[in-house]
Amino acid sequence: MGSIQFLKGIGPAKAKLFERLEISSIADLLHYYPRTYQDRREDAPNAGLNPPSLVVFKGRVLRVQSIPARSVLIFKTFLADEKNNQIECTWFKKRSFHSLRFDPFAALKKDFKMNAEIWVIGRREKRNDFFDNKISVEEYYPAQATDTAWHAGRITPIYGLTEGLSNKQFRQFMQEALREADAKNQPDILPPFLTEKHRFLASSQALRAIHFPNSLAELENARARLAYEEFLLLATAWGVKRTQTKVAQKDYSYEIKKHLLTPFRQNLGFEFTNSQKKVINEIFADLQSPLPMNRLLQGDVGSGKTIVALSAMLLAAENGYQSAIMAPTEILAEQHFLTFQKTLKKLNVPVALLTSSTKTAERKKILAGLKDGSISIVVGTHALIQNDVQFHALKLAVIDEQHRFGVKQRGKLKEKTAKLDLLTMTATPIPRTLALAFYGDLEVSTLTELPPGRQPIQTRQADEYQAHHLVAQEIEKGRQAYIVYPLIEESENISAKAVSEEFEKLKKVFPQFRLAMLHGQMSRSEKESIMKDFAAHKTDILVATPVIEVGIDVPNATIMVIENAERFGLASLHQLRGRVGRGKHESYCVLVAQNKSSLARERLSIICQSCDGFKIGERDMQLRGPGEILGTRQSGESEFKTADLLKDKNILQWALQDRDELLTKDPLLQRPEHAPFRKRLQELYQKNWHLIDLS
Ligand code: ADP
Ligand code: MG
Secondary structure, X not given: OOEHHHOOOOOHHHHHHHHHOOOOEHHHHHOOOOOEEEEOOOOOOOHHHOOOOEEEEEEEEEEEEEEEXXXXXXXXXXXXXXXXXEEEEEEEEEOOXXXXXXXXXXXXXXXXXXXXXXXXXXXXXXXXXXXXXXEEEEEEEEOOOHHHHHOOOOEEEEOOOOOOOOHHHHHHHHHHHHHHHHHHOOOOOOOHHHHHHHOOOOHHHHHHHHHOOOOHHHHHHHHHHHHHHHHHHHHHHHHHHHHHHHHOOOOOOOOXXXXXXXXXXXXOOOOOOHHHHHHHHHHHHHHHOOOOXXXXXXXXXXXXXXXXXXXXXXXXXXOOOEEEEEOOOHHHHHHHHHHHHHHOHHHOOOEEEEOOOOOHHHHHHHHHHHHHOOOOEEEEOHHHHOOOOOOOOEEEEEEOOHHHOOHHHHHHHHHHOOOOEEEEEEOOOOOHHHHHHHHOOOEEEEEOOOOOOOOOOEEEEOOHHHHHHHHHHHHHOOOEEEEEOOOEOOXXXXXXXXXXXXXXXXXXXXXXXXXXXXOOOOOHHHHHHHHHHHHOOOOOEEEEOHHHOOOOOOOOEEEEEEOOHHHOOHHHHHHHHOXXXXXXXXXXXXXXXXXXXXXXXXXHHHHHHOOOHHHHHHHHHHHHOHHHHOOXXXXXXXXXXXXXXXXXXXXXXXXXXXXXXXXXXXXXXXXXXXXXXXXXXXXXXXXXXXXXXXX
16 A cells, blocks of 8 residues: 555645654554544443533534624524434634625535434533533534444544644545555455464454444454554564674674773772672673673662763773763763763773754864764763764663653664664663563663662651751751752743742742752753852752752752652652762752642652652552653653553563564564565564664
């Protein structure tokens, strides 16, 4: 099946609109599943599907009225529904020169003839609660018309639209696409042995049913089959990738020389924990193996992942290779950069920082250094994966806080790092099945202990007055404090303003102390100098947005006040709290919260009771669902269209097993009966991710 322009009624202009929804082929359209459904059946047995203000009925036209008023034209019709209630529907049109010559209601008049039967879908007019038999019409369909069966009198699909495309048009085009698919008699994409094994609906049936289900049961069957299909496709893509990388052995090797690693260890000022030693050994073994590394390092906030990564990067440097570490925010990248500079000062290893706010001249210099190999270690944000960044000998890539990167960015990085050693790090524990499905075949290392001397952080809820009192107490003891305000409406801009206002107020609350402010709208040099001043204890209180959530490391800071704590998720609260308790002093986290929902109350009590990031992560997964945890929601992209990671855990399990069976039988999907599956795999992943190469 080809381009969407082959469908009746879709020309270049319409195709452009579909392009915005990333639909360019008929197959794309068929796999563009409804956002939701409405029960528009005659007696709507499952009206719970519908929004409360929605009115759906099949009525008979009692009378019509056309009222010319001064500036508007009004068309009014009264219909009787099955129970003989009278319902009033009204349309307005602006009077215009045009309307003198053409009746703007001509089509309505033709459809709303006396006694005509018409399906009406509309909303109760809110302003007229007393007369809820007045509605504003959203869609209507003459009952006799041939097309009506797709729009009303059934469970009706509602699509995610873009301006210029209506649900009605969407359903019509979808019908065309389904007819086209039937006519072409598309083979089922699932390998036949799997369709048989699970007794799924056939592909064509499942697609028809996900768009135009005859019952909720049929819809659920279709959804299960399509969810399985999605899991299987993704898992297989990773599986094929694995087969291919196994074939592609590294064309470089490592030798442990220690001329950098030994002085590095000696200068650290502390011993590695046993857990760090074990993990470093695992990573070094991967690096020395002939196959590319794909390892996920999990470790709670503060467990010391950075030093582990840096050890691996130094091993690369010892061997004359370049390495890169990519962080999700500029602040974190800057923080790493400062740590690296400090730790490597005596070692003479050239380090650079590359983010989107790196000035043009400096950027040019860095790009040149990366290309000629004079820079060994580069720290950065996604600015590192821009097309013009080229390396002389990049052999090791580290992704910090990797769950915070979107799918596309991860894909892009995979592409860049196809033949590299890859280390990903996260403080959010991910169940193994999910990790496999999301990040492909990987090994997992876990830091199971925190560096010695860490005390659990005393966490409690308090009001603002108590919070300020505690802050003053700590500062008088010679310690430092953070006061954090939430992001407002996801916008750093508005948040910056809000935090500036709070900052002014706090200066009056704490006239005796030195306050500084940090937010995402500041320039890099500003941020850098504020962080340096705070680290050097030139300021006492850092007032900030959650930009400081990851990475900031000041052992003398012992109290973290989180304002509007009810607005933060569990993972964020835990990360923020992790900014304190980094030195030898007892540390505190104070949560100031207003209007708590029951969910917020639950989150706050979990955070007060536990300092164990893995336990908190598990509870978070239960409360929010894995989609959010994995960052697919945050980044506005969803990896799965129908699959629901919590609900479909078993389906995911089957898919992973079946994937292994399939690839054992046919590692590169070359058998003729697997051709349709292979083709879909290519459509999906070759285009978007360059993840696999089946050409
Ligand atoms: P995270 O795992 O959250 O990224 P970091 O790497 O930022 O943690 O480490 C947190 C702090 O612990 C840093 O100040 C780091 O220098 C320190 N640290 C790391 N390992 C040790 C250790 N073995 N002993 C003492 N302090 C350590
Ligand atoms: Mg970290």
